[in-house]
């Protein structure tokens with residue numbers, strides 16, 4: 125391929141591994157392994173994280189913010205959160221100089237190569253739900269060359285969108301640009317040839333391979349994936365159904381909360397869940413007086429341990445959040461929340477009590493003890509039927525409510541729908557952001573084992589290691605993006621604490 129526009133860089137200027145450079149106006153990521161040099165777009169297609177701040181790990185470029193992983197040779201997507209791979213730029217090394225083409229090799233970022241030249245196929249694949257798992261499955265189906273119909277069914281016409289931003293950016297800032305919310309913008313939807321039905325599925329007949337829709341119509345499928353997510357638990361106390369008592373799952377929920385937001389007025393959050401505490405942070409940004417009521421004495425102690433939980437509580441308090449902990453709400457009136465016979469003024473109440481999987485339309489399918497749909501390791505529920513995301517309890521795993529995991533499920537289920545060998549082997553990963561502190565949790569710990577720390581928990585610059593039987597089951601990382609990115613891959617294998625620390629360049633108790 126002739127190089128249209130070329131810029132020269134000295135090979136010596138490129139360190140081994142990842143280097144970010146601006147060539148003209150273009151941000152590029154250079155990957156150097158020995159004298160082999162490749163160049164890709166410089167930012168992650170998901171949230172535009174600078175990829176040079178990530179890591180190169182066993183042939184993967186791993187994004188520093190949300191652990192998306194790309195093949196370091198081709199740029200192809202290996203792990204979400206992104207839905208597409210990296211655009212690649214042609215590179216030649218001549219006489220110690222690196223020549224790079226500023227124009228990408230392919231305008232199609234879904235995958236390098238002509239991934240969208242699909243062979244005709246008369247099968248119909250239906251993705252039920254338009255959230256994280258379905259968007260990811262749709263992208264994989266097309267990326268893998270599926271040429272049949274792909275139909276997404278769900279009741280919310282605004283979706284698929286990035287739900288994780290709702291409790292972080294969308295609620296916190298008027299200036300937030302909502303055009304960044306869609307997961308599959310119009311151009312990508314067109315490219316992927318996705319069909320969309322705005323309706324709820326009310327029944328599934330796996331024997332007939334048929335779905336019934338809330339419109340009364342039926343929809344036949346060759347393969348279907350159920351990914352109907354979860355819904356917030358309602359407050360079953362007096363006043364729990366008043367109009368200023370809100371929950372948060374969708375974009376319309378954001379607007380419902382914003383309608384009651386008023387600087388200087390009082391809001392009460394019920395529940396110290398991730399959603400509850402992220403909303404507390406948002407409402408402080410909105411200059412509201414915020415009180416959080418929770419049953420646990422220390423927020424997040426069950427998930428992160430008491431030390432990190434206490435540090436998070438102190439962080440919230442330092443920003444003005446007040447707490448009533450170890451207690452429950454008695455009732456809610458039009459302008460107050462009653463707790464321990466105390467009346468807390470509240471023109472807005474947000475309940476963050478946790479969620480329940482949405483499975484009312486499949487009463488006869490088998491459920492696990494944790495309430496999820498029982499699946500095999502490839503997320504298969506029955507012949508031609510798969511389940512993914514918040515509703516799935518795959519063999520060997522509990523039901524987990526994380527964005528990236530739902531996307532990983534979607535990719536595994538989609539690969540299995542195409543007849544490929546597929547099995548969920550990834551590492552669960554989630555993140556939360558509160559008062560400007562981003563915490564990344566990698567792995568799956570029970571929360572009641574030993575915990576070791578590196579760095580300074582109270583200064584929010586640390587790694588907490590969660591251990592069972594001397595092995596690391598999970599890690600919580602704050603302000604150390606490269607460590608989080610490395611662990612998102614390294615914890616695929618069981619590690620001792622010493623091994624895990626060595627992999628990320630830490631010695632015991634080191635900084």
Ligand SMILES: Cc1cc2nc3c(=O)[nH]c(=O)nc-3n(C[C@H](O)[C@H](O)[C@H](O)COP(=O)(O)OP(=O)(O)OC[C@H]3O[C@@H](n4cnc5c(N)ncnc54)[C@H](O)[C@@H]3O)c2cc1C
Nearest residue numbers: 253254255256257288325352353513514525526527530554
């Ligand atoms: C505000 C908020 C912030 C979050 N932030 C984070 C975060 O920072 N990090 C993280 O890891 N996780 C986060 N989560 C959790 C994460 O969003 C979920 O784990 C993830 O969305 C699950 O994906 P899913 O595809 O299973 O379901 P969802 O994304 O919930 O999608 C389910 C879809 O099914 C549709 N549906 C429901 N019933 C039916 C039906 N009967 N027929 C058809 N369609 C139906 C819904 O309308 C929806 O489109 C957050 C959740 C919320 C609500």
